[in-house]
Amino acid sequence: MNIIASGWVALGFLFFFYQVSKVSAVESVVAKKFATDEASLDLELSRLIHAHQINAIYTDKSQSADKVKLGQLLFFDKVLSGSKDMACATCHHPNTHSGDDLSLSIGVGGHGIGYTRVLGETRLLIPRNAPEIFNRGSPEWRSMFWDGRVEIDSHGEINSPADENLPSELLDNVVAMQAMFPVTSRQEMRGRKGDLDITGKPNTLAAMGDTDFEEIWARVMARITAIPAYVDLFAKAYPETSIDDLHFAHAANALAAFQTLSFAFEDSPWDRYLRRETNVLPTKAKEGAILFYGQAGCSSCHSGTLMTDQKYYNILVPQIGPGHRDSAGFDIGRARVTDKKEDAFAFRTPPLRNVAITGPWMHNGAYTSLKAVIEHHQNPLEMLQSYDVSQLDRSLGKTFRLNTSTILLMSQTFSPEINVVPDLDNKEMEQLIAFLEALTSPSSKDLSHLVPESVPSGLPVDH
Ligand code: HEC
Ligand code: HEC
Known part of the structure; x- marks a missing residue:
């Protein structure tokens, strides 16, 4: 190798090291920014968790x-x-x-x-x-x-x-x-x-x-x-x-x-996060949680440890199914209990743990995707008017009642509290869904061990 060639080799090595160090410099900037983003998400979330007094779910396991x-x-x-x-x-x-x-x-x-x-x-x-x-x-x-x-x-x-x-x-x-x-x-x-x-x-x-x-x-x-x-x-x-x-x-x-x-x-990523375990909650779910407990208004009803205030709202969920004979085939919800006209079509805010695996959703299973459920919360009246029956079994779809008098009747007792939910863009929708998915407990997915081989009556057990 002559002196010029070895000069080139040396230069080549130098260039190579320059490139490597440049890449790792960029990477470390990215990593640092990522860490600060993640840290600021955690900070914002811990502020909300504190403000809303949210606790991890707890169940009394001292059963005989x-x-x-x-x-x-x-x-x-x-x-x-x-x-x-x-x-x-x-x-x-x-x-x-x-x-x-x-x-x-x-x-x-x-x-x-x-x-x-x-x-x-x-x-x-x-x-x-x-x-x-x-x-x-x-x-x-x-x-x-x-x-x-x-x-x-x-x-x-x-x-x-x-x-x-x-x-x-x-x-x-x-x-x-x-x-x-x-x-x-x-x-x-x-x-x-x-x-x-x-x-x-x-x-x-x-x-x-x-x-x-x-x-x-x-x-x-x-x-x-x-x-x-x-x-x-x-x-x-x-x-x-x-x-x-x-x-x-x-x-x-x-x-x-x-x-x-x-x-x-009690082991959903969200509950583990609430118990201060780190690295259990995906970033997108954190962003969703910040929306849920912040700007999207969800926690005004899905509040507290159970994620329900156990109160009743009429959010204009489409009426499907046979309803009740004593109320003209409608299901008037809470009004069946209180006999109060203002409670018509109101249903209890449902809790949300494991919600991603427990569809169809709403008191009558009117929706078959979480996205549609959230869209309904954003624009109840429009979603009622444009309700897509094709998500239901055909015979059930036929029972959907869409006519002016039904809409008028349902609107009379509409709960304005739902108006806190703003319009959300696609990214925010994805974040909210990621949060709802983080409410799924991995150990709840396979529960086949709860099914007994047989029962004392000798009648068949569904497996
Ligand atoms: C005004 C109170 C209120 C607010 C605010 C609210 N919800 Fe709801 N939510 C309800 C009620 C009531 C139902 C059940 C309605 C029915 O079935 O008639 C429900 C149903 C749901 C369901 C279906 C659960 C199931 O098991 O069927 C999900 C998921 C849900 N809400 C998520 C959200 C999210 C996400 C937000 C924020 C964007 C939100 N909710 C805001 C009251 C509320
Ligand atoms: C034919 C299906 C069916 C059978 C059988 C059935 N359930 Fe249910 N269960 C339902 C439906 C539907 C509801 C909701 C009814 C309503 O809200 O009016 C419900 C509600 C409940 C709830 C209330 C949950 C909540 O948060 O509101 C519990 C708990 C429950 N059932 C336990 C039981 C137990 C225990 C048995 C047996 C003794 C039983 N169910 C038998 C269909 C059934």
Whole structure:
């Protein structure tokens, strides 16, 4: 190599090192900027978390193992239903994220589970969407159902469809109070007068009147305790109560204990972030959280630890489905409970943990994408007027009521609180959705371990 050539080689090396150092300088500038961006996001978010007093979800896990075991078997046992064809799990199955994947639930007489479930002949859809039942054991819960018909009100009074018939002194909490009602509902579990059960015998629970709560509960309990394995399970769960003193309320408490423990999930990226774990929340989700608790106004209703204020709003969600016969085929929501005209079409703000995996959304499953749900919040009236029925099953789509008188009727009780939601651009929409996705607990995705092999009645368990 002559002297000139080696000069070139040396220059080449120099140039190479110059390039490398330039790249890494750029990279470190980017990294620094990224770190400061991330740090300023964290700072802004911690300010909002503090201002809104947001805490990670917490559920009481001190449930007795014997009560939970009993509750699990009851939850999957169709012996609780009039025709022995429905269990709680039919509509709140672990494999469908504790809901049923349907817009509107299919009750007595239906077949299958999940979105392939089909309606029984001559039966109607249940007018409402089966909510997920995650984290209902959090102590903040005061109301159950989309219309809050089971609730502990602000004066500490207990309201329910059974009024003074509800044995509230025996019931552990609002989740247990809720569990008293599916067995009394003709559509959900009890059946119609004249129905035969799956063995062809008369459905004895359907014969009673709709307000004979005490008698219905007594008969369901008699059915359960006629099975020796349940007698043992109750004796273990309630060692101080003799078998003759058991009330369906004891079964309801066990159902609540099972739901509380088994559907409690505290490991969503958002909850981990709230517990001050770092590097768990994607940047986009942080940006979404800042919108949610800031400018997008979401937290004015989806507030607190549960992400619901447990209040009722009419945000003009399209009316679909059979509704209720006593209100001209509409579902008037909270007004069914309060009898107040101003509460018509108002529904309880839903909680949002695991929301990304629990569609279809809204009280009647009217929307099948989160984007459409958020768009609806931005422009309720326009979204109602231009509602796209093609997202529904065809027969359900046909039930959508769009005419001037329906819109006028619904608009009369519109909740102006929803106007806090501004128009959001595509980027903001993506950020909000990323935040909603960060509310999904990874350990809630596969819950098949909650499904028992068999139940004491020997009736089939849906797997
Ligand atoms: C036919 C389907 C079906 C069956 C069976 C069923 N549910 Fe539900 N469940 C629903 C629907 C629909 C709602 C909402 C009804 C409403 O708001 O009016 C609901 C509401 C609930 C809620 C209230 C959640 C909340 O935050 O408001 C809980 C808890 C629940 N069910 C538990 C149970 C238990 C326990 C059983 C068995 C004893 C049961 N469900 C049986 C469909 C069903
Ligand atoms: C005025 C109160 C209010 C505000 C503000 C609000 N929501 Fe809602 N949200 C509701 C009510 C009420 C429903 C249920 C309406 C119904 O089904 O009729 C709902 C439903 C939802 C659902 C569907 C949940 C489910 O399980 O079906 C999502 C997701 C949601 N809201 C997200 C948001 C986001 C994101 C924002 C902010 C952009 C927001 N909400 C702002 C009251 C509010």
